Structures are given as structure tokens and as C-alpha cells.
Amino acid sequence: MRVRILGSAAGGGFPQWNCACPNCRGIRDGSIPARARTQASVALSVDDEHWYLLGASPEIRSQLESFPALRPRAARHTPIEAIFLTNGDLDHTLGLLSLREWSRITVYATECVRDAFCHGNVLNRALQRFEGHSRWMSLEPGVPQELMAGLRVEPVRVAGKSPLYAAHTSPEMASPEMAAANAAWTVGLKFTHAGRSVGFFPAVARIDAALRAALAGLDLLLFDGTLWSDTELIDLGLANVTGQQMAHVSVGGSEGSLAQLQGLGIRHRVYIHINNTNPMLREDSTQAAAVHAAGWSIAEDGQEFVI
Numbered sequence: 001m002r003v004r005i006l007g008s009a010a011g012g013g014f015p016q017w018n019c020a021c022p023n024c025r026g027i028r029d030g031s032i033p034a035r036a037r038t039q040a041s042v043a044l045s046v047d048d049e050h051w052y053l054l055g056a057s058p059e060i061r062s063q064l065e066s067f068p069a070l071r072p073r074a075a076r077h078t079p080i081e082a083i084f085l086t087n088g089d090l091d092h093t094l095g096l097l098s099l100r101e102w103s104r105i106t107v108y109a110t111e112c113v114r115d116a117f118c119h120g121n122v123l124n125r126a127l128q129r130f131e132g133h134s135r136w137m138s139l140e141p142g143v144p145q146e147l148m149a150g151l152r153v154e155p156v157r158v159a160g161k162s163p164l165y166a167a168h169t170s171p172e173m174a175s176p177e178m179a180a181a182n183a184a185w186t187v188g189l190k191f192t193h194a195g196r197s198v199g200f201f202p203a204v205a206r207i208d209a210a211l212r213a214a215l216a217g218l219d220l221l222l223f224d225g226t227l228w229s230d231t232e233l234i235d236l237g238l239a240n241v242t243g244q245q246m247a248h249v250s251v252g253g254s255e256g257s258l259a260q261l262q263g264l265g266i267r268h269r270v271y272i273h274i275n276n277t278n279p280m281l282r283e284d285s286t287q288a289a290a291v292h293a294a295g296w297s298i299a300e301d302g303q304e305f306v307i
């Protein structure tokens with residue numbers, strides 16, 4: 001499998017348009033060693049011809065252009081076979097609306113994520129201009145599906161939350177599936193091919209035994225690196241919201257992913273979906289050093305893995 005990181009930041013990107021936190025300020029004035037990052041998206045292929053996009057970020061146009069393998073090979077063509085959504089948040093879905101130029105698109109998502117995006121969304125009509133313009137395929141946690149040439153995907157249910165825009169949807173607009181408290185709002189994706197496995201888990205609220213078991217032995221894990229600490233945004237005076245309330249487990253601390261995902265026999269462990277406030281984005285930080293010392297790396301746009 002060939003895995004290309006198109007974007008590695010959390011929602012907002014790095015730097016973020018309305019943010020002057022120490023990281024965003026520092027990268028703008030060149031005073032800290034760090035790299036700019038676009039919002040998280042990954043391309044995966046087993047033959048270099050057909051590609052699966054994991055996440056449709058708001059920066060999708062420039063991300064597709066940044067990688068020659070994703071460019072069209074005929075007057076109207078795209079090598080993108082399908083797009084996978086791991087949750088309904090706008091940094092993972094908004095790019096769909098930028099793919100409206102008359103090519104058929106196939107989108108894999110859980111039912112509640114599909115309903116949240118499609119239900120009552122007049123903008124989604126831009127993807128329904130002709131019969132079969134956009135085709136939604138259902139992801140069911142725990143149910144593997146065959147994609148192509150021996151490539152399989154298995155959605156893994158993880159603790160998460162509904163996107164903010166769906167939480168504010170009026171009850172009469174919400175479908176029964178959306179209203180269900182136990183709806184699968186967030187999944188991780190496990191891809192397997194020719195005995196190799198890749199996990200894409202950009203949003204994880206909590207690490208438990210079931211998740212550890214699902215991740216054990218992966219050849220490549222791309223995991224939620226949104227925040228270093230649960231109170232990061234509060235400590236910086238940016239927002240009154242914890243990581244837990246945003247449904248992102250921290251990297252640091254005894255309950256964090258660095259501590260909780262040790263010893264699972266994962267070959268490559270990589271943090272992705274990194275928020276611009278996370279101190280590990282600064283390459284000379286003690287946090288970045290701790291990440292590397294634990295055998296993890298920090299994803300960068302344009303990075304590639306052959307697994």
C-alpha cells in the first residue's frame with residue numbers, strides 16, 4: 001500500500017486564519033522551527049492508478065494538485081475511486097462540495113454521518129445534479145468490505161461526537177439514526193492488503209481495551225495528535241473547551257496516547273490531525289523530543305509511506 005499524507009493538521013490548519021497563539025505567531029514571523037500544515041487528508045492506493053481519499057478537507061483542491069498521482073489523465077477524469085469520511089466534522093467533509101464539477105463521486109460514511117451532511121443541506125444539491133452524481137456507501141463498524149484487488153477496509157467504532165452543525169439541527173430535521181444516542185459518529189479505518197495493514201484514526205475521544213486490540217500489530221498507524229494536553233485551549237486563553245469535550249484524547253499525560261498505546265507491536269506510529277496549538281509542532285520542543293523518544297513521528301504534508 002502506498003500512503004500519502006496530503007494534510008496533517010487538525011481543523012483550522014497551521015497557522016489558523018484567526019489565531020495568534022505562540023505557534024501560529026511563531027511560524028508566521030519565522031521565529032520557531034516548524035512547518036505549515038493543511039487540514040488532515042490522506043491518499044491510499046495499492047496500484048498507483050486508483051486512489052482512496054481519507055477525509056475531504058476544505059483544502060482539497062490544493063491537496064489534490066500537490067500530488068501528481070491524483071491529477072486527471074484525460075479531459076474529464078479523476079484517479080479518485082472513493083472518499084472515506086471518519087466523522088462528519090467540517091474539516092473532514094467540506095471538501096466534498098469542492099468536487100462538484102460533474103464527475104461521479106463515491107463517499108463511504110456511517111449512516112448518521114451521511115444523514116448529518118445530506119439532510120436539509122441545500123448545498124449538497126451541488127453534488128446531485130444528475131442521476132448517480134454522488135453515491136453514498138454505508139460504513140458499518142466491525143463489518144469489513146472488499147474494495148479492489150484484495151484491498152479491504154474495516155471501520156472500527158471509536159468514542160466520538162456528532163459534528164457541531166448536526167448538534168444544532170432542529171429535532172424535526174434529524175433522522176431517527178441521527179437522533180440515536182448510540183449512533184456511530186466516529187470511526188477509525190483499518191485497511192489491509194497483501195498481509196499488510198494501515199490504520200487511520202484521526203479523531204479518538206478515548207482509548208480503551210477494545211481500541212488497543214484493534215490497533216495491535218498494525219504496520220502503520222496514523223493517530224489523533226490534535227492536542228498535547230486536555231486543557232491546552234483553556235490554558236492558552238483561546239477557548240473554554242477541553243480536549244475531551246472536543247472528543248480528542250491528548251497525546252501527553254498518563255491517560256494520553258503516548259502512554260496508552262505502548263507495546264502494541266505497531267511498526268510505524270505517526271501523529272496526524274495536529275492542532276496548531278500543540279507544542280509538539282515546534283521541532284525544538286521537549287514535547288516533540290518525547291514523541292520521538294517513544295518511537296512516534298509527527299506527520300508532515302507531502303510525506304509518504306510504502307507499506
Ligand SMILES: [Zn+2]
Binds near residue numbers: 089091092203273
Ligand atoms: Zn477534525
Ligand SMILES: [Zn+2]
Binds near residue numbers: 015016023025276277
Ligand atoms: Zn494557533
